Amino acid sequence: MEGLISIAVGVMTACGVYLLLRARTFPVVLGLTLLSYAVNLFLFAMGRLTIGAPAIIDPERDIYTDPLPQALVLTAIVIGFGMTAFAVVLALRAKADLGNDHVDGKKR
Amino acid sequence: MTSLPFIVLIPFVGALVASWAGTQGRLWSAWAAGAVTLASLALLTAPAIGVLQGETYLWHMQWVPQLGLSLAFRLDGLALLFALMILGIGLLVILYARYYLADQDPMGRFFAYMLLFMGSMLGLVMSENLIQLLMFWELTSISSFLLISYWRHLGEARQGARMALAITGGGGLALLGGILLLGEITGSYELSVILSSADIIQASPLYVPALLLILLGVFTKSAQFPFHFWLPHAMAAPTPVSAYLHSATMVKAGVFLLARLFPAMSDSVWWTSIVAPIGLATMVIGAYTALFKHDLKGLLAYSTISHLGLITLLFGIGTPLAAVAAVFHIMNHATFKASLFMAAGIIDHEAGTRDMRRLAGLWKFMPYTGLLAMVAAAAMAGVPLLNGFLSKEMFFEKTFSIATINPGTWVLPAFATLAGAFAVAYSLRFIHDVFFNGEAADLPRTPHEPTRWMKVPVEVLVIICIAVGLFPGLTFGPLLAVAAGATLQGPLPYYSLKVWHGFTPALGMSAIALLGGTFIYAIRKPLFRLHERSVGRLDARTVFLWLEAGLMRAAAWLDHLLHRPSLQRMLAITIGAAVVVIAVGAWGIDLAPRVAMTPLDPVGLAAALCLIVGALGTVVLHRRRFTALVMLSVVGLIVALAFIKLSAPDLALTQLSVEIVTIVLLLLALFFLSGTTPAESSLWRRARDAALAIAAGTLTAGLTWAVLIRPYESISGWFLENSVPGGGGTNVVNVILVDFRGFDTLGEITVLAIAAIGIYMLLDGLRLDAPRTDSRGRPWSWDEYPLILSTFSRLLLPLALLVAVFILLRGHNLPGGGFIAGLIAAVALTMQYLANGIAWTRPRISGKLNPLIGMGLLVATSTGLASWYFGYPFLTSAHDHFHLPLIGDLELASAMLFDVGVLMVVVGITLVILIRLGELDALGRSRSRQGEE
Structure with missing residues (x-):
């Protein structure tokens, strides 16, 4: 499972970086979203992988996953949404003011 | 002594008051500035009396103790000497400036800057903590920049100010490094500690770098060769500023630091072999160049450089007696040079020019100013019965006595006499070219004596010159004793403040200088021609401007290289740099598992395959935007599933709902952005991006793996234990x-x-x-x-x-x-x-x-x-x-x-x-x- 998660993080990062380097705003936003998935999963994995032991206190259980990275990632997901939304709206504004959706605002 | 911080603080507050007063009426700001200076001076009186009786006052307050930074002031003899010069000459300059400034000059701004500078300078000389000293040091650089560029409309004022700031600011950076090293050596930034740990400092391997850096700060501030060229260009400042900053205060900050750190750092070969030659070179070059400047203030500027070189040389010699002579010359130079600057300002003010080729015969129009200028210039030349003679005599004697002990150093008295002769020559020129030398042909204005009050500051200073020259022991004697004592931090050597010492070698050197100077002046015309054809063509300013332009070009080139207005390029550089940094850092880490792996199950494998297909699909199909969005949503959903599998139900719920909102948002945006992305990237560009992406992906995958295979320690046990009892959930x-x-x-x-x-x-x-x-x-x-x-x-x-x-x-x-x-x-x-x-x-x-x-x-x-x-x-x-x-x-x-x-x-x-x-x-x-x- 560890290898699989590592590969998933790597693939999402690679795809995100490639899209981030595109010249139009929409693929860049897609890339940002992919990258934030990768980052969230990466941060989450810092608490190691535990199956079937959520951090909900139960007197009959004494194995729990690490709740701290989860709490961090939870807010990161929501903030990631805020960031994506900002980038999208910025792209729209750029398109409206500059007449094209190139990241540098120039027509080709 | 609780009044110490207020002495420094009052001018800073006063700067605001003067600025405000300037909006109420032109002259109000001058009155305010004068009152502020008097208030500081009044506060200084009580501790001054104590210091003259041998006390040293300290005032200390914790600021950032972790960094060794405290707010601490110190008033000993040396600080008192400088504080008196700053406030005393400051008061005279304020009076002078009130009459000097023209109607169209905004007075509030001028006096606010003056007081800002005054406060910075007071803070500098009264600092007990070296970091605090550096802050005030930088404040003097900044406020002097503001003062030099006071006439903003003049290009040369702006350029001169910029040059002064670049040189002294650069020196300030070096000084910061030196001070930090000094703190590293002694473990404290407090002067009391540093001054008493000379042995530790000079035995440390960091001594030489610290000394070099500190001297760089000193030499730039005090306009020592080869950093001297900023001072003549700072003459674009209004003359009161030159009289204040460039005679008595700002440029003396460098030699002040030499005096301050003298007991801690001077007892070494390094000190002598760096400070003394630089001082000697500056003294000779300054004195030589001063003669050939046609601008009155240019002459005075180079003369100041020469005298600063003399003081530096004395400190460089490093014996206690030389230090006493240096302190004495600091006092004398401040008095005669400030009065000469003011006289030059009066001449400029009344005759409309400072060019000695146009000025002549002013004695007829302004004999009284002429008389004052003559006395001050005579003091500068080192004529007996005036204060300049006394300290110069001490200097000559010192150089001669060194030469008798060590015959290899005969250059010292020789160059000292040569510089003395040139000083006589340029002083003669200052008087003869301006007040005599025939009739002036084309003066812009008909000159006349200035207002009574404009002459008062000059009078005061000239009277001091004469009084000290006649009765040195009664006038400067006590202050010199405590200032020199504080400089040495030890017993004073024997010295005698008498006008007549008998027929000594020093007297002979003075006589040679006077006669030689007169001779040099007599043959000045061929000398001028020679100078203009040879050395006069060299101009440090050209070099500075060339260096400055080169620096700007290099910056523009680097900026252009890294910061083209292209997001793609900058992102590629950023990501590339991150990849390189991480790759270098992670090179060769152990990738063999050290803990038991979580078992792999078919569902997980299938989900991971979906995720990879989704992610790759997003990239491959990214030009068809709607399809790409669908692919992206697959990835998001799989991530949510992964969270469920890996015991993170909260994350799964969040991810799921964010996913929906995000996709709706992107769909809405897609309506306006066109549905496809044009294929416009070149193959090379795509290959480069793919390489970067693969590198980044491999690295993050490797990092994730490297973390996951390592044993785990977490602080989460505390949260798990306290969640129910502490948080109720x-x-x-x-x-x-x-x-x-x-x-x-x-x-x-x-x-x-x-x-x-x-x-x-x-x-x-x-x-x-x-x-x-x-x-x-x-x-x-x-x-x-x-x-x-x-x-x-x-x-x-x-x-x-x-x-x-x-x-x-x-x-x-x-x-x-x-x-x-x-x-x-x-x-x-x-x-x-x-x-x-x-x-x-x-x-x-x-x-x-x-x-x-x-x-x-x-x-x-x-x-x-x-x-x-x-x-x-x-x-x-x-x-x-x-x-x-x-x-x-x-x-x-x-x-x-x-x-x-x-x-x-x-x-x-x-x-x-x-x-x-x-x-x-x-x-x-x-x-x-x-x-x-």
């Missing part, structure tokens, strides 16, 4: 969010709120024309909203909201909480827009959701504040059991209220973004439909 993730780390969460929802404001502003007044057709050129069809969907969504809304409430309430104990509940509520409301359209939904759900964000923040914050009311730290939660009829036993924590705040913020933000964007879509659509019709 069994869902540890939620308890961390709203309780243990509640302050973080408050910060995060604030960030969200700020993002929402940004989005709101970006959307405000945005006008986008919706495309008439889709990307394949087909016109949009305007379907009605599907009936079944709209009916069911209306029915489901209350249920969905109930789910949100349920998720919120159970959040403390089971997966859920404010973030998730907020997202669910937002999705439920967004659903109404999607299913029923803006026109139907708008009157039913208030569009004004912005207040919800603010209210949410307020609720969350006031929950935190409430705990203050009960005497607990911010955001401490309380919890208790309640028994409610029908519902049963309920455990409620005050953190629940905090969670409600989070919910409100999340709902508000999501809806503000989506609805605003949706309205834009509707607007665009109706406009495009109108266009069709």
